Amino acid sequence: MLLIFIFLVLGLIELLFRRLFKMKKVGLFGKYEHHTIKFEKREKILFFSFMLVLMINIIFEMIVNNLLILTVYIMLSSLIRGIEEWQYDRESKEYVFSLANVSCFFVIFFLLLLNIL
Numbered sequence: 001m002l003l004i005f006i007f008l009v010l011g012l013i014e015l016l017f018r019r020l021f022k023m024k025k026v027g028l029f030g031k032y033e034h035h036t037i038k039f040e041k042r043e044k045i046l047f048f049s050f051m052l053v054l055m056i057n058i059i060f061e062m063i064v065n066n067l068l069i070l071t072v073y074i075m076l077s078s079l080i081r082g083i084e085e086w087q088y089d090r091e092s093k094e095y096v097f098s099l100a101n102v103s104c105f106f107v108i109f110f111l112l113l114l115n116i117l
Contacts, residue, residue: 010104021093039084067114075105
């Protein structure tokens with residue numbers, strides 16, 4: 001229930017900021033023109049390292065919760081995307097939403113870490 005509330009608040013904040021900054025909606029998984037080959041390479045490395053850590057965690061039955069690993073992956077992916085958007089497309093202010101996603105998943109990470117979720 002708390003997780004649903006966090007995502008609803010994040011959606012409302014995004015809606016408020018889009019109206020405040022008069023920004024149009026961009027697709028969730030859409031490609032951006034400003035993404036470089038370095039960004040795509042970083043994204044692939046991050047994804048494959050996430051899969052490797054997840055497989056090691058599953059095979060060796062480590063203590064780490066799989067949701068924690070997934071949350072860290074999404075947080076790092078959003079952070080890389082936000083930095084890339086901030087570097088190459090500051091005028092669109094899309095980086096604000098990527099960094100808001102990072103903060104949301106940071107909160108979820110600590111709630112999972114403390115076994116509240």
